[in-house]
Amino acid sequence: MNKQAIKVKNLVKNFGKGDSLVRVLEGASFSVDKGELVALVAPSGAGKTTLLMMIGCVEEPTSGAIWLGSEKVYDNKWLTKETRKIRREKIGFIFQEHYLIPFLNIMENITLVPQANGVSKEESEKIAFELLKYFEIEDKAYTMLSELSGGQNQRAAIARALANKPQIVLADEPTAALDSKRSVDVVKMLKKIAIEQNVAVIMVTHDEAMLPLCDRILKIEDKKVVSSKNLQGNIIF
């Protein structure tokens, strides 16, 4: 079975042109396997969010190639008109803010995702309930967001990201709004889903304390991506 979840080759991204040209990436190449939790680190403005959004088929690259699983989705242009469909079926997004809809309860927030993929309401509720159980917040299923703590909201947001059974989870600073204990809990949870659900997780983080919890670190350096093994907390670039 092919272990590869993400492959990026010679990815280039520029914004603007002429005097306002911003070169963000100049030939990034790397891959991430199913079951891996990978941290993506770089100074502010180096292109972490842009890279996640290109992998997530939200932001169009300038050139290069992207594979999601065994499907090549970009080769100097999108290879499908249905990037939204790819996004919905293959990718779960987690952000710094939970972006749950405040006037819906947790169950309604999570069931929106499978329902958008054509899954029945009944089956969607079953999926949502299983996820809430998995994250130990099933007693909050019918609770409104305002009644949950920040950590519980983020767990619900992670549950929502998994509701379409994605092969890939892209998390953009998911712990930035949490204290250190809750941050560790969230990262351990991401590691657990990587292993148990066999998904590839890329997590952008500025928090060095989270790095030893990850399998590997990708660093944007000189507009390229450098990969390092994380050996018992010793990060080797």
Ligand SMILES: Nc1ncnc2c1ncn2[C@@H]1O[C@H](COP(=O)(O)OP(=O)(O)OP(=O)(O)O)[C@@H](O)[C@H]1O
């Ligand atoms: N839509 C856009 N138009 C023009 N420039 C952009 C656009 N989006 C991002 N940029 C520029 O691209 C570069 C990379 O931005 P990006 O947000 O990906 O960085 P980042 O590493 O995620 O930063 P941070 O850690 O501060 O969130 C920055 O210089 C940014 O100003």
